[in-house]
Amino acid sequence: MLQGKIFDIKRFAIHDGPGIRTTIFFKGCNMKCLWCHNPEGLDESNDIFYYEEKCIRCGDCITACPEDALVMNNKTMIDRKKCSTCGACVEVCPTESLTRAGRDVHLQALMDTIKRSKIFYETSGGGVTISGGEPLFHFDFVKELAKKCKEENIHVALDTAGHIQPKRFKKIMKYFDLFLYDLKIIDEDEHIKYTGVTNRYVIQNLEELSEQGRGGEVWIRFPMIPDITYTEANIEDMIGFLSDLNSIEDIYILPFHDVEEKYKKLGRPYSLSSIDIRAPTKREIKKMKDKFSKAGFRVHIGG
Ligand code: SF4
Ligand code: SF4
Secondary structure, three states, X not given: OOEEEEEEEEEEEOOOOOOOEEEEEEOOOOOOOOOOOOHHHOOOOOEEEEOHHHOOOOOHHHHHOOOOOEEEEOEEEEOOOOOOOOOHHHHHOOOOOEEEEOEEEEHHHHHHHHHXXXXXXXXXXXXXEEEEOOHHHHHHHHHHHHHHHHHOOOEEEEEEOOOXXXXXXXXXXXXXXXXXXXXXXXXXXXXXXXXOOOXXXXXXXXXXXXXXXXXXXXXXXXXXXXXXXXXXXXXHHHHHHHHHHOOOOEEEEEEOOOOHHHHHHHOOOOHHHHOOOOOOOHHHHHHHHHHHHHOOOEEEEOO
């Protein structure tokens, strides 16, 4: 029985595609974007979140921990080196100050969850969105999951950054009705600098979708980060590249917001803390929107 690893399932989601959806977040990614908003999706290891503001300092977690990884020091402190992410503390915490991100799922169990909302997909024009992390990191599982959804006549969207060998991408693309496709930086060296990987596959797979006449089923998602993705050169490059494809219609601009707090709750280092970075202003977002609109795209903010 096929098994995958996820960090969350959102039922009744109204983002990440049309209508009411079930969005499944797979754990693990093959990029390392400095601004990642889902750091719990970066790798496949389990994560423990600690929400200090909910903690009532009862100490139950400390008693439950088999690894002596917890101490109370005004707040609960986790020694991440000792923590085996067993989740015993999560089980006993009365306030959900501790939560675990990461669990194995079986295909059939996941399908059972998905099918419970079928009536909502049908009445709202919704479906399932397979997201992450990078869902294609779990290639075989995701392929089977998408196939099963198709058998059930459920609309399936893939939320991907497209960094996968083109021959593999070709094998899987037929199972999806919609692609939420991240496009970050066109210049390859800049892409490597900020994501850790080349963008060659990202570009090639998008070209393939377009060549197969599926550009209308692609929503480009652009994380807008001043001085990193939002530069004059990158915007010109993006407009040029997407216009040449001649089939992409929708662009979603995702303005950057700081997620350092999330990294702290997870006990992970936040790479952007050493970089002078800011959210784009309303004026910049409007300017960006106008540029893409002028080039003929339907532009959406957020989503
Ligand atoms: S997850 Fe397990 S090892 Fe880690 S702090 Fe909680 S109880 Fe201790
Ligand atoms: S069990 Fe939960 S509420 Fe109690 S001290 Fe631990 S983290 Fe805080």
